[in-house]
Every structure is written in C-alpha cells, then in structure tokens.
Amino acid sequence: MQCSGRLNDSRVTCVWVGMTNTAGADLDGWLDAAMPRIYGLAYALAQDRHQAEDLSQEALATVVSKWRTVSRADNPTAYARQIVVNTFLSQKRKRWTREVVSDAVVTELVPATDDLAGGVVERGALVEALRSLPPRQCTAVTLRYFEDLPDADVAALMGCSVSTVRSSIHHALAALRARSASFELTGVTS
C-alpha cells in the first residue's frame, strides 16, 4: 500500500499498489462527496453524534475497503446508504444485552401547555419523539424526509413493500405528533 499526504490538507490518501491513479482519485473524490451525505443520513437515523459517526465510519470504511469491487457498481453511495440502514436496524435489534434504560429517561413528563397551532411543535420535543420511534418507522421516515427517496426506493432499501413503507410512515407521523406533545418536557429545548 502506498500513502501520501496532500498539500494544505492534513488528510492522507492511501491506494493499493497496483491500483491505478485514476482509481485512487475516484475513491478520494467519492469519499469527499459521500461523507457529508452518509454522515447526515446516519445522524438523521440515530439522532446521536457518536452513533452517527460510528455508523457512517462503518459504511464508508466498508466501501473504501472494497473499492475495487464496489466502484464497478453504478452507485457506491447507494451501497454505503444500504450499509447504514442495515447496520442501524441490526444494531437496534441487539437489544436484550445491549440496551439499558438510562436514568435520564425516567424524567417527569409534563403535559404540553402550548397550543400546537399548525402542527408545529418544539424542536427538542420532536427530536426526543424521533429517538423514541421504533427502528423501522424511524428508518422509513428518514429515507423519505431526509433522502427524499420515492416510496419504492425506500421499500427496496428496507426489504418490504411500498404499502408497508406508507403504513410505517403514517404510523410514525401520528406517533411523532402525539409524542412531541408528550415530550415537551421541562428543560428540553431546541
């Protein structure tokens, strides 16, 4: 493997010996373009910076480590997106040994007093409501509203039917509205 630094940049680019410069340049350019998008998706799903960095690192590293194969596909970013979704759903399933209810969650709920005029809710409450969504509902909502993907593409990414995607989003939005109101806690602000 050969590595080289870049002028005016702390980053280091490494390419496998035998890989053409074109391939290395392609990977470098792809990573520049894909990183914000994949990190953004990961954050939208996890609503947690550390988890988002972990998810995006995993997805991007997988693509980078298999670049010679993946770059032959039409859309490496779609591959990375699929990994983010799969990893997110998979991690959410690892519940019984890994998930522990934080004491912070056991906080007194105070009913919202503000009128939810126009359906607009407090941002912090909406974030909390997003975090409380079941993983597949959260994923469906994120792929539609963050990625602006058509329902058919969301269905393909999640491995379910279009109808299921739509019902998931329908339930998710209803839950978000209801929980945003409930989660308007004392001390939770945007």
Add this chain to the structure above:
Amino acid sequence: MNTSFEDQVRDVLRDAPEPDWAALRAAVEDRAEGKRRVRMLRGSVAGFAAAAAVAAITTGVAMAPLFEGDGAAPAGSTTSTVPDSTPFVPRVKHANGGYTMPMAFPDIAPKGDKAPAGLVRSTKGMGTQPAGADPGRNTMASAPCQYGSSAPQPQQWGTEGWTYQRAGRTDGAVRAGVTVAGWPTTTAITAMQQLDQNSGACTFDQHFRKVAWSGLSASEGNQFVVDESRIAEGKRYVAIRRVGDVTVDAWTSGSDEQAALATARRLVDDSVANLLASKVLDDPQPAEFAWTDGTSEGGPDKAQFILPDIAPSADVAGVKGLTRVDVSSDGPESIFPRSDLYTVPVLGAQVGDPVHPGSESVAGRVAFYARQSGANASLETSIVWHSFPDGKKAFDEIIANKGTARWLTAPTREAWSGHDEGTTFLAGQPGENGPQQIALRLEGNVLISVVAQGETQVQARTIATKLADEAAKNLASFGRGPDGRPGNGK
C-alpha cells in the same frame, strides 16, 4: 397543517451538527485498513487451518490442543481446573427450522443470595437458542457477532443468557447480564484470541479498552471496558472466561470501574463454577430445539439461504402498460444477492407493520411493477416472496389473522378456481388508489404474496393471479435445495 409538520420533521432530520471532517475521514481510512487486514488474516488463517487439517488426516495423528489449560484459572478463582476443549457433536439444522443442538445449557448464573449484592436475577434464562436465529442474542462479551457463511470463523453454535436488575427497582432496567455461548470443539480458544485482537466473528463496534485479569492467559481477551452511550454511566464493564469450548461472560455498569469489573468477574467466576459443578461438559448430550408458539420464527443460517429471483415478466399479466420497476439499479438487489433481510413477513399493508413486529422469515425478496393510470396516478403491484421455517404455519396465521401481525384493512376472500384453499388465498381489499387484489401462494415453505392495484377489480385480480401463478412456476423451475426448501442454494 400536515405540510408544516412534515417540513419540521425534514428540517430536524437535516440538522446534523458538523463533525470534525478530517478526523472522520481519518477514522474511515483507519477502519477500512483494519477491514482489509482482517480479510487478509482470515484468508491466511483459513489456508493454514485447511493445510493443518489435511496434514492431520494424512498422518493419522490427532491435533494436539492448542492451549494448555493451566492458565485458564485466575488467581482466587472458585475453580482451578477447566478443560481445554469440549466434545460437542456438530449442530444439525432441520428442514422445519429446528435444530439438534450439541447441548442445552444448564441454569448457571448466580441468583438469590448467591447473586452480587444489589442485583436481582431474572427468574428464568432466555433459553438455549441457536446462534444466528436472533442477531440480538448473538454476542460475545457484549460484542455483536456475525453469523453465516460469509462471516469469519469460528462461530458460536448457540447461546443462553440471564439478566439482572437492581434490587428494589421496579423500572425494569437491566443492569447486568450473564451469557454463555457454545463453540465448535477446539475453536473457543481461537474465538478468545480473536476477541483480544477485536477481529473474527465477534467484534466491538464501540470504543473499548482491554483490562488485565490476573491469572488468565494474556493471549485471550478476558476483560474490557466498553463505551456505551445508551447506559446511564456511559460504560459497560465486561468479563469473559473460556471453559473448554464454552465461553461465559458477564457485563455490568456503574460509576465505580473497579467495583463494576469486580462484579462482572464474580458473575463469571460463579457461573463457571456452577457450569463445572453441573458436569454437563463431561459428556454433553445433544438437545432438540424447536420454535414454539409465541416466539419468533427466527431465520436460521439466513446468510446461507439464497432465494432466487422468481418475479415474472410484466407481460404475463396481459395488462397493457404494466412494467417491472427496476429498483436494483440503485444497488441493493445487485449488491446483496443473498436475501438476508431483517424483515418480518411483508404482505401488502398487513405484515411488517412495526406496531406488530411479527414472525421473521428465513429470507425474503421483493419486486415492483407499475402502470400509469391517467395523468399522475401510478397503479402499483408488488410481489414479495419469503421462505419461512414453517410456511404452513405462517400462511395459516396470516389467513386467520391470528399472527403477531394483523391486517390493517380486512380483505374479502374470493374463490380461486383450480387452486387449493389450503395453500392459496385470493382476496379483494380497498386500496389507496382504488381496487386492490391480494393473491397468495404457498409453495413448500415459500410464501408468494402479490398485492396488485388496477383500474378495476377485475384488472387487479388478473394481474395478481397471473403474476402469482407465474412466480410459482418460476420457483418450481429452480428445484429444491439440500434441505428440501424450494429455491435454496440457487
């Protein structure tokens, strides 16, 4: 009203804080390099193992144990003698999704007044379950494990676990846990060494550091501190020991690292002592495992299961303008040819509803069709085909609406001429865009589900029945796999 709320959801989702991009990129490259290294190492290890196996066979000499057990008992441990390996018979998977397991794990986690102070153990364990059936239970020292033919070796054959809550607390929060896992004979030592290097099938996916456990072999990872953002104290303390080809681990959390590690070590030591006292490892007896009502029909060895593409050409429906929508150009179908989808059975608007997390199929695939109707409306059809551990049970539950997943809109069953009512189902259902028709065909353990929309009910019925019948023909053309499942191994 909807628009403003949905816009707000969009804004929140797109409002990620800026990370340190240079650090993120460096971490990506580090992790990528690690993945390459592991793949290269795996190839070397596989090659070495194959060569060693050939050498052992040709010379007729049994391979000596790779590890001397005298290092496996820590100072102050409750036991001083542990076996190097365990004579497990290989696990066998049956066509119905059940298993003959090498052994059923006994109840070994300390409970009652034997439990560490302040902790109360769950009454029962999770039950010995085959690894790979539920990824959430497939762990080693809390590190998630991959499973399947494409994952590194060795892999666990099964696990059992117990959880602990704080005494006097009623919030249901789990504060500690014990897991016991079985490995193929002579392989647990490798698994422990891999854990030490964070390579192999089970790897930490969060920051961690190794902590020495006096008296145990330094080449095996026995004790760790794992950053865990989901727990109140932010860290998980894990201890693990190997007993032959069984690993016993425990985790806990707390603000005092030394106390938490001591608790984890004590849970492991006591569990190991109970395991050895039970004598089950001296002569492990195979045990049967079957999926029971009310529990998930897991996806045994799902990564090894391949469903072929049986979606027919749109032409067979004989409906002008109907075309198959190619979503595979975006990646998933072509990049993930193996159906390893963590989905519940998906059937139109019924199953897959996250409110009703239902049974899990072994594998599933999906294809879409669309037909333009008028200026803007698109009539959509989907075919989903799943292989279940018990297809008839899945089919009957769906038809009777008695599964864990239920119809959101009740279908109206219709006669389907020339088709067996026991294995096929035809029904009309109100759809979002008008008439909608459902056609199900059970072929062996593979359930083919078509949900078709049409301008008329007759048109929707035509599309559903013809696509379902043609998909069944396509499935039959693939024959059956070694375990009797249609389409397996193709």
